Structure formats: C-alpha cells, structure tokens
Amino acid sequence: MIIFSNPLLIIMILPLIGIIFLVLFISDTNKSFLKIFSFLITSLTFLFSLVLWILFSESTASFQFIETYPFLPFFNLTYTIGLDGISLFFIILSTFLINLCILISWEFPKFFVKEYFLSFLFLEFCLIQVFCVLDILFFYIFFESVLIPMFLIIGIWGSRTRKIRAAFQFFLYTLVGSFFMLGAIIFIYALKGTTDLLILWFTDFPIKVQLILWILFFFGLAVKIPMIPFHIWLPEAHAEAPTAGSVILAGVLLKLGGYGFLRFSLPLFPFACLYFNPIIFLLSLIAIIYGSLTTLRQIDLKKIIAYSSISHMGFVTLGIFSLTVNGIEGSIILMLSHGLISSAMFFCIGILYDRYSTRILKYFSGLVQVMPIFVIFFMFFSFANISFPGTSSFIGELLILVGLAKISFSLLSLSLIGVLLSASYAIWLLNRVSFGSLNLYYFKLFQDISRREFIILSCLSTTVFWLGIYPTSFLTKINFSILSLVKQLFL
Structure with a gap:
C-alpha cells in the first residue's frame, strides 16, 4: 500500500x-510483444512522472515524496529518496525520452532484441534513481x-566498425x-559519519577541506557534462551509438554532471564554488567558443551535433556558477531544452542514416524538394538550437545572460560570441542539407518521414514550443528550490 500512495515509488518500480x-x-x-510490452512499461512510467508534476507542491523548497529505508544501520547508511523542484523535471525528461527511444527503436534492433530493450529499461531505472536518491x-x-x-548499447548495437573502441x-x-x-565520498563519510545529503546540507566543512572535496567532485562531474578538456569521449560515442543511444546520451546523460553540481557542489562547498569560479568561467568560455568553431569544421552530421552540445553545456556551467537565481534557473531550463532539441536533432540525423546509410555532409543537398515534412521539422529544431525566440533554448540562454549581467559585463560580452557562432553553424548545416540543388549523383530514391517518425518529432517539437512560450509552468516548480540553494550559498 505504501508503494501505491507514493507515485515516486511507482515510477521506480515499474522499470x-x-x-x-x-x-x-x-x-x-x-519480437513484436517485446516491443509492445517495453513501450507499455515506459509509457506508464512517463504517465506516473506527470502525476508527480501534478501533485508536486510549488509553495515549498522542501523535498517531497520522501521515503527512507535502513540499509546498513550499523554504518549509519540509509536509502532515502525524494524530489525537489530541481530533480522533478529531470525525472520527467528521462521517462519522456526513454519512452520515445522505444518508439525510435521499433524497427531497429535486428539481433539481441530482448537484451536491447532490457538495457533501456535498466537505464531508465538507474536514471530515476540518480535524480531522486538523497544519499551521495x-x-x-x-x-x-x-x-x-x-x-552495451554503444558497443553491441552501434552503427559502425569503431563502436567497440567508442x-x-x-x-x-x-x-x-x-x-x-568516490574518494571524496569516502572522505566525507570518514569525517562526518554519514553520507545522507539532508544531514550534510546542515554541516560545515573547513575551507581547505571544501577546496579539496570540490576538486574531487569536479573531476567526476566535469567528465559527464563534458567540460573542456574532458570532452574527448563524446564525439566518438555519439558517432558510433545507434540513434536511440545518441538520443538518451545527449538528452539525459550529459545532464548528470550539471545536476551533480547543483545538488552537491553548490550546497556542500559554497566557499570553494566562489573560489574556483574564475576557472569555471574560463573553461566554460573555451567550451562555448571552441565547441562552436570545431562544429564548423566537422563533416559527420552526428559529430556536428555532438560538438554543438559541448558549446551549449558551456552556457549551462556559466549559469550554474554565476551563483545567481536567474543564472541557475536558466541553466536548468537550458539543460531541459537541450535534452529535447539535441534528441530531436540526433533523431533527424538517424532518419537520414536509415535511408541513405551515410552521415557525411557532402552527400546531402536540396532535401526540401523530396522530403519537405522532414525539412520543416529539421528547420524548426535548427532554429531552436540557436535559441530563436519562442523556443525553449531562448528562455534558458536569456536567463543565463541576465544572471551573467549581474556579475560581469565582460563575461556577458564574451559569452555572446558563442550565441553568434551557434547561429553560424546551425544555419550553415540547415542550408547545406535542406537547400540547393538535389544531389542525384549519390541518391536515386527518396522517402519522407513515416507516421511513426512524424509522431516522435511532433511530440518533441510541441514540448520545445511549450517550454518556449510558457516557461512559467516549469519555473514555478523550480523557483523555491533555487532560492533555497542560493540562500544557502551566501549564508
């Protein structure tokens, strides 16, 4: 009965x-029943995550839907779960994209089909745990x-010969x-005798200890975002992963680092965050400019989107470490937005790869003449990717820039360079793929998107548009948690 009274427990147990x-x-x-059953489970999980959104109270910064279970009482270890405004939408994003990944993979796996869908269900279970567990x-x-x-998804079902290496x-x-x-977590346990986040939030670490622990956490989280120079694995992983793998990798896994900074680094090590701010700003600006310039010289469609993700994550870290309410709000909205838009872009590229078995840019031109519906969606997501007004990224980047304006005009000016560069590579890619003369030398047969692909792209575009024109529906749930976090930083 406890399970049915708490929707958070339901979405944890369904996978x-x-x-x-x-x-x-x-x-x-x-195989047919495997797909139908997997889609049913992920759909139910997504629907119950929406129930969390409906039941979530926006008038408090406290964690909700809390459950605590003793794990090793002798060692003072307990398994605690709960949600606040920050983690709520990351769970919804995870369940939404996993559900779409099952649809994306409807015709894909030709071998080990059962293991493929098991991998996505296990991935969903782990992601839900990451965003709701309250013990480090x-x-x-x-x-x-x-x-x-x-x-397993990259190594077994990857699309090319370098998948094992990737x-x-x-x-x-x-x-x-x-x-x-892990070393930092063990040190915290030895020092405080607990790893419970709700207890650690009300304990103070000495300044030198904060600096050491912040650095150790930084290495673990910066690789996941990834920040420059820890980004080497990302383009290769995207290039070799199947379409659904790239969707969930860009949509959710890249957000684990940003979520970790918000959940642990800022509240536990506030002095260290202020101390290391200049380094974070420098690395973020390098990521924005380097990521954009490197995107312009890529010839693989997936690597273009992968390097653009590095640039967008640079804006996210700028917003987080601006330590302002607007900046942190913007970073969360931008992470959610990037999760939707990058997923859609990778799916669009997957559509092209399924039809023509190549992702090399030079082979594509003039697709608007033979794939007009595809190009309409591709154009919408390309403009969303450059933060066009009315799309979700515009709200995220605007709030981040407002947060930066409150702390440094120079930082704001340099970050605007990334906005111009992102427009350059997005418009260049859109023009190269969609317009111009049709390249009949390489391709003879063309097919626009199917009904299934139309439904997936419609779901993603509707969500991007909704977040862009009505961000209040998201921000009202987030605000109190962010205000509490910023107060804790400056107490």
Missing part, C-alpha cells in the same frame, strides 16, 4: 517489473550504474573521472 517480466516470461523470438553514496552507485547499459572510451573516461568523486 524493474518490466525487466523481471521480460527476463522470465517473454521469449526472445516474440547511493547517488554514486547509480551514477556509475548508468555506464553499464550505455556501454564504447570503451566512453566507459573508461567517465569511470576514471568518477573514482575521484
């Missing part, structure tokens, strides 16, 4: 039910568990970075 049922009761040969040790466990299904590169880069964070 596990799906995993158990797939393993025990569904045959590998029954359990956060680390699920933070690292996410690597396992993603490693999978190991992704796994090792992120795992090694997280070892530093």
